Amino acid sequence: xxxxxxxAATMLACYLTAQVLARSTWTxxxxxxxxVCWQAVGLALGLSAMGxxxALGLSAYDRPTGGALLALANDLAHGALPIGVGTFxxxxxxxxxxxxxxxxxxxxxxxxxxxxxxxxxxxxxxLVARNDPAAPGALVLDHPSAAAYCLPxxxxxxxxxxxxxxxxxxxxxxxxxSHERAHANERHDLVLLxxxxxxxxxxxxxxxxxxxxxxxxxxxxxxxxKARELHADAPLAGALRRFAAAGHRVTPAGALGMGDRDLDxxxxxxxxxxxxxxVLGATALAVAxxxxxxxxxxxxx
Numbered sequence: 651x652x653x654x655x656x657x658a659a660t661m662l663a664c665y666l667t668a669q670v671l672a673r674s675t676w677t678x679x680x681x682x683x684x685x686v687c688w689q690a691v692g693l694a695l696g697l698s699a700m701g702x703x704x705a706l707g708l709s710a711y712d713r714p715t716g717g718a719l720l721a722l723a724n725d726l727a728h729g730a731l732p733i734g735v736g737t738f739x740x741x742x743x744x745x746x747x748x749x750x751x752x753x754x755x756x757x758x759x760x761x762x763x764x765x766x767x768x769x770x771x772x773x774x775x776x777l778v779a780r781n782d783p784a785a786p787g788a789l790v791l792d793h794p795s796a797a798a799y800c801l802p803x804x805x806x807x808x809x810x811x812x813x814x815x816x817x818x819x820x821x822x823x824x825x826x827x828s829h830e831r832a833h834a835n836e837r838h839d840l841v842l843l844x845x846x847x848x849x850x851x852x853x854x855x856x857x858x859x860x861x862x863x864x865x866x867x868x869x870x871x872x873x874x875x876k877a878r879e880l881h882a883d884a885p886l887a888g889a890l891r892r893f894a895a896a897g898h899r900v901t902p903a904g905a906l907g908m909g910d911r912d913l914d915x916x917x918x919x920x921x922x923x924x925x926x927x928x929v930l931g932a933t934a935l936a937v938a939x940x941x942x943x944x945x946x947x948x949x950x951x
Contacts, residue, residue, distance in 0.1 A: 653948055654705035660698040660944050664691050667937060668857050672864055676927045678919050681871040683931040685841060688865045690938030692844050697945035699852070700750045705948070707742025749851075757847040764839070767904035768803055775801075775809065785810050788827055796896035798826045798908035806834030809905075817896060822889035825881040826908055832876035833906045838869045867912055874916055887920040 668691050671677060677684035779789035788808040791797065797811035808830040810823075818826065833839070845862040852858050877886050894913040901907030 654702055654709060656948055657698045657702040657705050657945065660694055660941065661702065663941060664695040664698065665857065667691050667941060668861055671934075672857070672860055676930045677864075677868060678871060678915075679924050680926040680931045681868040681875065683926075683935060685865060685868050685872065687934045687938040688861060688868070689841070689844065690942045692848055692861065694941040694945055695852075695858075696753050696844075696848065697942075697949070700746045700753075701945055701948055702746070703742040703749070704746030707738070707740060707744075707746070752851045753847060756850040757843065760843055760846045760850065764843070764904045765803075767902070768801055771801060771902050771904065772803075772807070775807065779809065782815070784815055785823065785827065787831075790815065796893050797901065798830060798893075799901045799905040800830040800833040801902075801905050802834055802837065802839035808834065813896070817892050818889050819885075821881065821885035822892070825877050825886040826889050828877040828880050829873045829886065829908055830906075832873040833869070836872070836876070838873065838906055839904075841869055842866060867915070869906070870912075871916060871919065873906075874920065878920070883920045887917050890917045890920070 667687075671684065671687060671691070677687075775789055775791075779791050782788075782790040784790075788810050791809060791811045793811040794813045795811060796813050796817055797809070798814050799809055801807045801809060808827060810826070814826070815823065842862070842865060845858075845865050848858050849862050874886060889908075890913045893908060894917075
């Protein structure tokens with residue numbers, strides 16, 4: 651039973667940590683550190699959600715969850731269960747495996763759906779997109795709406811619309827292209843994938859959906875920071891303002907768009923040059939490491 655309490659405590663710690671991260675503004679100054687913390691929370695939550703019913707079902711073995719699973723498998727193979735292990739306990743183990751299966755299945759389905767959407771859009775781009783010297787390294791769609799997005803994958807592609815070319819000046823366009831290339835280079839689509847899967851696997855947790863939204867914003871801020879390394883803040887902030895004023899923006903399924911998330915917040919962040927909080931960031935990483943280590947230890951010790 652002690653292991654079940656530890657798993658439950660880890661789930662509570664994940665919830666509390668997620669609440670703190672969601673309400674903290676230091677994460678905007680260190681988006682990369684914050685993304686790692688969110689990933690740790692998601693991993694610890696998934697492992698604990700599996701481990702809690704398993705630990706309840708294996709409480710009669712009074713040993714770490716991994717060892718208890720091996721003992722149960724051995725007893726089942728020999729057709730003799732210890733006294734105190736009944737249908738309820740086996741059901742708990744089954745629920746734990748079921749949660750794990752749901753997590754794996756939703757992740758695979760998310761990958762499959764995203765890859766299919768990306769493949770369809772690549773096929774469409776091969777028919778309607780064109781190269782333009784005004785946007786080097788990107789494809790241009792003849793569409794009047796403002797659009798700038800990265801289609802990630804093994805061969806990522808940056809796409810802008812003709813409306814974006816007429817909306818931005820040269821410096822702003824260069825900053826936008828750097829932003830989208832950052833999405834491709836750092837594979838931000840894979841960063842978001844586990845949270846998409848968690849939203850599908852644990853839809854009754856509203857804070858899991860909130861975590862997905864927060865990580866999506868942090869991903870955009872991280873790409874903003876990569877663009878700032880090559881360009882001044884003013885052109886990128888100006889581009890965000892123009893996207894906000896343009897209203898309707900087009901980003902297809904499976905892509906990461908420049909103007910998708912909280913443009914006003916991102917502009918304000920660019921105009922305030924705060925240094926990353928190193929002490930807070932280090933503390934947050936330490937807490938995140940502990941969150942992940944606890945359920946892993948409970949399974950494998």
